[in-house]
Amino acid sequence: MPAIVSEWLNILLRWTHIIAAIMWVGDSFLFMWMDRHLEKPSRPRDGDVTGELWMVHSGGFYEVVKRRTLSVGEIPERLHWFKWQAYTTWLSGIALLAVVYWFGGAVYLVDHSVSPLSAAQAVGLSAASLVAGWLLYDALWMSSLARRPGVAVAVSLLLLAGVAVGFTHAFSGRGAFLMTGAFLATIMAANVWRRIIPAQKQMMAATRAGKAADATLGARAKSRSTHNHYLTFPVVFCMLSNHFPSMYGHSQPAAVLLLFMTFGITFKYWMNFRGRTPQWILAAGVLSLLGLVGLTAPRPAGAVAGAGSVTTAVDYETARRVMERRCFTCHSLHPTNPSFPEPPSGVRFDEPERMVALAERIRVRAVETKTMPLGNLTGMTDEERDTLAAWIAAGAPGR
Ligand code: HEC
Secondary structure, eight states: OOHHHHHHHHHHHHHHHHHHHHHHHHHHHHHHHHHHHOBOOSSOOSSEEEEEEEEEETTEEEEEEEEEEOOGGGOOSOOOOOOHHHHHHHHHHHHHHIIIIITGGGTTTOOTTTOOOOHHHHHHHHHHHHHHHHHHHHHHHHSGGGGSHHHHHHHHHHHHHHHHHHHHHHSOHHHHHHHHHHHHHHHHHHIIIIIIHHHHHHHHHHHHTTOOOOHHHHHHHHHHHHHHHHHHHHHHHHHHGGGOHHHHTSSSHHHHHHHHHHHHHHHHHHHHHGGGOOHHHHHHHHHHHHHHHHHTSOOOTTOOTTSSOOOSOOOHHHHHHHHHHHTTTTSSSSOOSTTOSSOGGGOOOSSHHHHHHTHHHHIIIIIISOOOSGGGTTOOOHHHHHHHHHHHHTTOOOO
């Protein structure tokens, strides 16, 4: 695909995806917030009222009254549904996943230092895991286990941890983080499509027929939308993680992922319930955050890729020869790697000043996190990484 076409696709899809996601998450937060702030009606109200609340926004006052059910005569002419935000987010997200991670040889997904998966196998596994994840999650929550939500939540979280660990053993760090996000987001969108909206349709149909709605469907829809709500923070972290090589490029990527996801879920809980948050949830949140800070703390100077196999000072020419072999195929004025007609992120190393100016980023990407060369496509060795480390330790001389 010509670079400009894939760039445009990327822009349009990403833009749509983020706007739709803001709307979806915003709705989720607002409705969860409203549910928590409903009060007993201050005056007699018609119908099956669960609560009311007042809000001020946009230059006016909003009076919200929540009803559990409606009678036939009460069905409004116009009833607003909330579903396209979720569908648009998912559809644009999958398209973006394909454009960035599947097409073009799956360079962001495959890392042969992690697993021997070929590009086709990695794409196949990535797509299949999204479908399988939903089927497994849904089967779990449709089974009798769902009647014991505490146990079902624990089983779901354990399965999720297993999947996240599995991804970090199949895909590149970056790919594993993003796939964990896509995995959860697929479950969330399918919750809306297969469980939440059908339950609401059934409620409407029953109301129109003058019958009582099946309360189990309504309860299930509420529980699925609560799952979606708590998954938003972990998912947003996974989706943004590709900006943070120190996270996805960590030597223990699964630990980073799990600690952050734990922090995200507990933090959302705390936001919702503040003073009423159980101590163990607070403790889990604080410990996971501290654990993450500790885990990603800078390592001592000697602890580099091959544990310091290069101890002599390295001059510019030696460092440049390594960079030329391993980095220039992408990071030069005219990259020879067909996936990159332009140097990625505009980063070039084919002039001494550029290499010197970017020495710290070279250290982070090629020595500390080993997230460059991308997927180690150019087969960089640990000794070469140490050579660069030694060049930087010698003050990154430019000649
Ligand atoms: C196969 C192509 C490829 C090769 C080879 C490659 N890179 Fe990259 N590099 C990329 C891509 C794509 C990006 C943008 C995405 C990203 O930042 O992960 C990038 C971004 C970067 C950045 C800018 C982002 C930042 O974190 O500051 C640096 C620095 C970098 N690479 C260093 C290197 C070094 C050093 C080497 C050689 C040891 C190297 N790269 C080899 C593809 C490559």
